[in-house]
Amino acid sequence: MSESPSPVDHPVAEPFFQAAAEGRLVVQHCNSCDALRWPPLSGCPECRSRDTTWVEVAPAGTIWSFVVYHRAFSRSLKDQIPYTVAMVQLDEGPYLVGRLVEGKKPPKVGDRVDAEFLEVGGVSTVRWRIA
């Protein structure tokens, strides 16, 4: 387990984090079958095509599910427990997992969320805030 978890684990994901540094949310688009996908893959799971571009999507979605961590995933998160991680379905369809910033009320499935862009451990990434 690393001291500081980096969300960048493969070069195929780099465009996502580059866009996040610019305050934009992007996902992969299959140029063969038009499927949008996340997480990034070198090939399309729908049609096997490797003809892919990155497209900007609206930085908003709906909570599909969430979990509250009562044990830290890494030592760097120890001071933040309990913290919430949500599976968000983007308005364009793909699902993204990310930290959820707690609002005044506890989160619930179906809540609308907006993306926020921030730097964690030198890496630009996305977290979610209830709209």
Ligand SMILES: [Zn+2]
């Ligand atoms: Zn495809």
